[in-house]
Amino acid sequence: MGLSGALPLQVALVAGESVASFIRRLAAANGLEAADVLTYVGGVRRGVDPQAVEVRLGAAALEELAVLAGRSVDQLRRALPTARQAASGSQVRTVVWSAGQGVVQQCAICSQVRRDAVPAWLVAVQEFDVCARHGRWLGCAGSRSQLSLAKLPEVVVAHERRRRFERRVGPYAQALLADAFQVAVYWWQCGQMAACGRWARREAVLGLTRRRLWAVPIVVYPEVVTLAEAMAVRERQRCYGRGFDGQTTRWHTGRWTRWVGERLGLSEELAAGGERALNLWLMAHRNSVPVVARLAGSLPPPGYRAQQMQPLAPHRRLAAGPWEQVSCLPWRLGEPMTSVTWEGGGFPA
Template structure:
């Protein structure tokens, strides 16, 4: 460790990039190997694959990297999500990405504009991201890792709406998105909604002759975000012991389910059996406050719909991870649905 000067050529900061990727791009721009840059910051001389591992830097190593890159530590913190986590007792630590986590390649069109020698890799908790500037789907599906969404503008608009939803709801948004995705997976795997025109249309636009698991997040994305928004409406009422109609004595879950069908434009499909997945979610998110306590409680404060939400059971402890791991709903994409227990039509008030 101890270069104490910036390298001759600098690289642009890319929001969301992994530390390993940034080191690789900085090294390549200066005709160096990643082992050389790691040696400068005290990590030993070894080559790394940014698709397979991440680099955790201690405070001193991060400061040294900032010097090499001609940046401040604060700038690296803002651009590189994992740079905010210290490496512990080791100045530099190589960490293999855990199951369900990793990176997606930055939009190729964005990369061409920067003319970097090597691509940037973005930290992705989910297995996908969307470049709204160039309407491209970014995923981890090998040769299908980047797809044009020019003919699926609703998917691009959905990603922008999702970001607004996350800012409005706060950290609890990830739990609701996870549950909404799992409900959509239920529909897709049971065939109750997958035959609807819009999902078949999106698969056709992607050039798929038959359903592919890797494409499911693209196919269902607009419905996932719409459903998460509807779930947030109900959860805001549950937070204050209110039902969907604002009353305290009854929940009127059927009314909420019908409203969801109207918002999605899938009322007939829900009535034909699709409501079962929603009912399973309602069971997991039922109101545990007794009616007497609800009647005695105060009404929601003014402006509560614009405030970030507090986590509610069964998501009291929020964790970052793939949606299927975060969700309270147990099934998995690609696995048989026969083990899912159907609880019936009765729900506690």
């Protein structure tokens, strides 16, 4: 069918939505198929499943979609992450989500409030998200794709802290969150801290009688955010060639590790062996600035704790992706942890 100008019924923009999802919602609201919209914006007629593929639009096709949606191109780019970079070659092409990329369904309660005919699908770098407004976990675990967090309010609070942390630290926050998650995975898989009261309680709230891999991000999320914040404190000092206590000659990593245990409320668990994962992280993030250079260096500038951080080794080149791929720590959730080693051996001073 022929289309021209804005469609009669518009749909609300959802922050973080995929282009394929937005096209399908816009089409459904007007009694059309997604293929009708794609035909108009790019001359290519094809069906779209947002869970399987994303639609890449060239500049002209994006302008045509903006006309149909009754929006500006800038509005679409702000709301739809993958619309921010124009597709090369053809005006419209569909691409299969690669490993480590995909979508999660938007909070069902949010969709009900908008009275959408079809749900929105959000671009997800991680395989989960949290709707802080309605206290729901959004994941990719089949029937468990959405779970109420009413009995796990600390997970919602942690998510809100994570967002503030990301704004405060900048892009380097993803590397620190990735490393913090991997440390928590180490603890969970080795059993050193997985049986601690709070993790066992969260698993019980989720109705688990056995440990399940899909539940790990939910179970450890509050500790991941707290640990990432602690890592940022140490990294800010490392940026200026200083240790955790502000000194220039030694790092005093043991003092930082003890402080982490106090912040997490897991001092006994760390002292009983949980500090190994932190030591492996410290090894990868050791200070390479000679003592002479540290002593000659200037003090950190006023207000440096409120500034976004510059990437530090081993994360000089930042890339978006699942935490286990972004992290400098080598182990993987669900794989044996019996032979974790680090090139060079030993622990940092």
